[in-house]
Amino acid sequence: MRKIIIAGNWKMNNTISQAQDLMAALIKNGGDMHKVEVIVAPPFTALRSVYDILGQSSVHIAAQNLFWEESGAYTGEVSPMMVKETGCKWVIIGHSERRQLFGETNDTVNKRTTAALRIGLKPIVCIGETLEERDSGQTFEVLNRQLEGGLKDLTGENMAKVSIAYEPVWAIGTGKTATSAQAQEAHEKIRAKLASMFPQGVADKVRILYGGSMKPSNALELLSLPDVDGGLVGGASLNAHDFIEIIKAGIKAEQL
Numbered sequence: 628m629r630k631i632i633i634a635g636n637w638k639m640n641n642t643i644s645q646a647q648d649l650m651a652a653l654i655k656n657g658g659d660m661h662k663v664e665v666i667v668a669p670p671f672t673a674l675r676s677v678y679d680i681l682g683q684s685s686v687h688i689a690a691q692n693l694f695w696e697e698s699g700a701y702t703g704e705v706s707p708m709m710v711k712e713t714g715c716k717w718v719i720i721g722h723s724e725r726r727q728l729f730g731e732t733n734d735t736v737n738k739r740t741t742a743a744l745r746i747g748l749k750p751i752v753c754i755g756e757t758l759e760e761r762d763s764g765q766t767f768e769v770l771n772r773q774l775e776g777g778l779k780d781l782t783g784e785n786m787a788k789v790s791i792a793y794e795p796v797w798a799i800g801t802g803k804t805a806t807s808a809q810a811q812e813a814h815e816k817i818r819a820k821l822a823s824m825f826p827q828g829v830a831d832k833v834r835i836l837y838g839g840s841m842k843p844s845n846a847l848e849l850l851s852l853p854d855v856d857g858g859l860v861g862g863a864s865l866n867a868h869d870f871i872e873i874i875k876a877g878i879k880a881e882q883l
């Protein structure tokens with residue numbers, strides 16, 4: 628009942644011409660991509676050209692961030708309408724790199740999420756604990772705080788449009804993946820927390836993606852877990868072959 632999402636977060640990679648090459652390879656070799664929900668998140672500068680090259684394909688685009696104000700004196704920021712105008716249907720919010728490097732907090736995550744929903748974009752809200760937090764037994768306290776703060780004051784109707792990405796910080800770009808048991812435990816607890824904040828029917832509907840060193844060799848195992856409804860893929864999404872293998876794993880998991 629929860630269609631699998633395979634989303635590629637390119638981070639600060641790919642110029643427009645590199646993005647076009649990558650998308651041409653994806654369209655040519657991607658196969659039955661419509662059987663899952665495939666999303667790519669290029670940098671702002673490549674959004675429109677990626678949108679154009681994707682044309683009628685089933686692949687959608689996401690922005691990696693947005694600002695919450697509609698317009699004004701906010702040098703360097705990009706408004707929700709500007710993002711939407713590029714053809715985006717989705718937006719990634721609160722990635723751990725933004726939290727760690729650019730001062731993102733649960734409060735700003737909440738402002739961005741609300742602004743995205745207001746304009747009709749579907750947020751993928753990222754949460755996750757650091758290694759230090761995991762080692763000191765604080766994982767679920769941290770995740771709960773991120774959910775409470777980031778999703779504050781959302782209606783159930785709006786929450787049904789949000790997806791969550793669980794990305795343990797220690798697994799991002801490190802080659803270290805959460806074990807199946809760790810991923811399932813976290814996803815299950817996240818869903819239970821959502822059910823305490825929103826109607827159960829909404830919590831059952833929300834897609835919870837796993838992110839952190841997902842690659843062709845571990846994707847099927849992770850995507851087959853009962854509460855893992857997709858992947859937010861970093862490094863492996865920059866390589867057409869690897870990303871397509873992960874999409875294929877998603878299609879297989881969808882049929883289980």
Ligand code: 13P
Nearest residue numbers: 636799800839840861862
């Ligand atoms: P990697 O897949 O490179 O570990 O990155 C995960 C991530 O941060 C996706 O948003």
